[in-house]
Amino acid sequence: xxxxAELIGRSLAGDGQAFMEVICRHEVAVGAYLARRAGRAAAExxxxxxxxxxxxxxRTYDQSFAEARPWLYGVALNRLRHYWRSRPAEDLVPDVTSxxxxxxxxxxxxxxxxxxAVLRVAMATLRSEEREVLTLVACEDxxxxxxxRVLGKPAGTARRLLHQARMALRKAPEVxxxxxxxxxxxxxx
Amino acid sequence: VTVDEMDLVSQLKEAxxxxxxxxxxxxxxxxxxxxESGPARGPEMVPVPAAAPVREEGxxxxxxxxxxxxxxxxxxxxxxxxxxxxxxxxxxVATSAPxxxxxxxxxxxxxxxxxxxxxxxxxxLMTLAAHIQASDTSPLPGNASLVIEDKKDSAGxxxxxxxxxxxxxxxxxxxxxKQTLMSSITQPMNPANNETYRWAVSARNAASGDLATARLRxxxxxxxxxxxxxxxxxxKKIRANCxxxxxxxxxxxxxxxxxxxxxxxxxxxxxIDNTLWVACDNALSWAxxxxxxxxxxxxxxxxxxxxxxxxxxxxxxxxxxxxxGPGLFDDGSYHEVDTVDAKTGMxxxxxxxxxxxxxxxxxxQFSRVTLADVKAGKF
Numbered sequence: 001x002x003x004x005a006e007l008i009g010r011s012l013a014g015d016g017q018a019f020m021e022v023i024c025r026h027e028v029a030v031g032a033y034l035a036r037r038a039g040r041a042a043a044e045x046x047x048x049x050x051x052x053x054x055x056x057x058x059r060t061y062d063q064s065f066a067e068a069r070p071w072l073y074g075v076a077l078n079r080l081r082h083y084w085r086s087r088p089a090e091d092l093v094p095d096v097t098s099x100x101x102x103x104x105x106x107x108x109x110x111x112x113x114x115x116x117a118v119l120r121v122a123m124a125t126l127r128s129e130e131r132e133v134l135t136l137v138a139c140e141d142x143x144x145x146x147x148x149r150v151l152g153k154p155a156g157t158a159r160r161l162l163h164q165a166r167m168a169l170r171k172a173p174e175v176x177x178x179x180x181x182x183x184x185x186x187x188x189x
Numbered sequence: 190v191t192v193d194e195m196d197l198v199s200q201l202k203e204a205x206x207x208x209x210x211x212x213x214x215x216x217x218x219x220x221x222x223x224x225e226s227g228p229a230r231g232p233e234m235v236p237v238p239a240a241a242p243v244r245e246e247g248x249x250x251x252x253x254x255x256x257x258x259x260x261x262x263x264x265x266x267x268x269x270x271x272x273x274x275x276x277x278x279x280x281x282v283a284t285s286a287p288x289x290x291x292x293x294x295x296x297x298x299x300x301x302x303x304x305x306x307x308x309x310x311x312x313x314l315m316t317l318a319a320h321i322q323a324s325d326t327s328p329l330p331g332n333a334s335l336v337i338e339d340k341k342d343s344a345g346x347x348x349x350x351x352x353x354x355x356x357x358x359x360x361x362x363x364x365x366x367k368q369t370l371m372s373s374i375t376q377p378m379n380p381a382n383n384e385t386y387r388w389a390v391s392a393r394n395a396a397s398g399d400l401a402t403a404r405l406r407x408x409x410x411x412x413x414x415x416x417x418x419x420x421x422x423x424x425k426k427i428r429a430n431c432x433x434x435x436x437x438x439x440x441x442x443x444x445x446x447x448x449x450x451x452x453x454x455x456x457x458x459x460x461i462d463n464t465l466w467v468a469c470d471n472a473l474s475w476a477x478x479x480x481x482x483x484x485x486x487x488x489x490x491x492x493x494x495x496x497x498x499x500x501x502x503x504x505x506x507x508x509x510x511x512x513x514g515p516g517l518f519d520d521g522s523y524h525e526v527d528t529v530d531a532k533t534g535m536x537x538x539x540x541x542x543x544x545x546x547x548x549x550x551x552x553x554q555f556s557r558v559t560l561a562d563v564k565a566g567k568f
Binding site for chain 1: 193199217222412
């Protein structure tokens with residue numbers, strides 16, 4: 001299969017369909033990423049902006065990377081930051097992951113909600129870069145190196161940020177208690 | 190298995206998926222942006238292995254095209270209506286902003302693809318273009334141009350009808366009749382793949398500014414092997430590479446093992462001119478409702494030495510007859526003649542004959558409409 005990098009190269013040479021093919025490959029993943037970060041309604045509004053921003057900046061794409069998904073996440077993250085900045089102050093919440101809607105229609109009957117609530121609180125205490133690396137690796141299934149590409153940082157820096165994020169979560173009393181509960185339940189099963 | 194903090198965070202993956210319409214809407218936003226930006230441009234021209242752009246069905250008029258270098262020989266001939274250029278080919282991709290172009294007609298320095306005659310202010314095509322520009326002072330009614338193309342054979346029998354709607358924002362819709370045109374409005378064609386749309390954008394660009402640069406842009410609207418805009422050395426190398434790749438492709442796809450001669454400079458120039466003629470002919474026929482596009486096409490056609498212009502009369506109205514001579518086409522017996530209104534440049538008809546084809550003439554009926562009216566069937 002033709003790599004994303006080759007398709008972007010063709011796009012730069014005037015083949016518009018090539019860039020559309022890149023988009024078609026990653027639209028579900030990038031759409032889900034936006035939905036997790038900003039909620040479905042905002043994600044649906046933002047997705048087109050992300051594609052346009054990616055198209056306009058495709059000349060900066062490092063074609064030594066065959067796969068474009070981390071780069072597209074990076075473009076999406078920039079659009080998200082712009083979106084968050086442009087929102088009225090009263091709408092801002094410290095933990096953006098909590099903005100995702102439609103996760104579960106009956107949270108009261110689902111124990112996962114407790115987990116998520118605990119996590120949201122704990123993650124809100126992380127530095128934004130730590131939270132980004134953590135969610136990119138844990139939720140978007142990126143490697144640390146790819147997460148570094150998203151953030152435009154060296155892989156070593158991303159690794160350090162991930163380590164700090166994990167340590168901070170582990171030390172958070174609610175998360176520690178949750179992990180203890182979950183692991184003890186597993187042991188008794 | 191021990192659960193850790195990464196497992197917990199991964200539970201945040203769950204999110205309601207975007208609705209299918211949202212993906213399509215986002216793609217449409219991208220298409221609009223791509224159309225707005227025009228053909229991609231870059232710092233230099235480089236040969237790259239690439240698939241030719243996908244050409245969507247029915248979006249360009251079938252015209253005789255030459256094929257030696259730019260289209261990789263006979264493999265490329267006929268890639269017009271309905272043809273999807275699926276074969277992967279080595280093509281030259283024009284990524285460069287046009288270099289400072291020598292005047293049309295010059296063949297020195299970086300080539301602008303022109304052994305073309307420099308147009309003169311007295312060229313009837315340039316004169317008409319200037320007249321259209323001077324007359325283009327008031328806003329047109331509606332927001333789109335509708336053209337109904339009625340193709341008749343030599344006996345006057347209709348053999349094909351095409352409805353094409355070109356909006357002022359640059360979107361095209363086509364249909365075989367009113368109903369299919371109305372239906373197409375919900376599914377606009379992808380501008381990135383649409384030959385006529387891209388040619389129309391280049392033609393509009395040619396309405397003003399440096400004509401040699403506009404000519405280069407029109408010729409390079411789609412990837413080709415001409416190497417226009419490059420140094421003579423680079424151009425020669427790329428043409429040779431393309432010729433070799435074309436020969437290899439013919440061997441592979443068509444079993445054509447006979448050695449072939451490299452095309453002469455004259456043949457290459459003829460192919461370049463053919464490319465320009467086909468592009469202009471399509472842009473004018475389908476998007477000629479836009480005065481800027483008519484201006485651009487007329488200016489571009491004035492650079493073609495094989496084109497002759499004569500005064501004529503059609504249904505009592507003064508017209509210009511623009512003939513594409515046989516030197517533009519592979520088959521010396523084939524020729525095309527476009528007739529335009531002598532005052533407005535609006536296409537009246539387009540005739541093709543020779544080359545073993547049954548003669549036929551397309552008659553154009555242009556009108557200004559609104560997209561909403563067409564969508565509602567009010568046309």
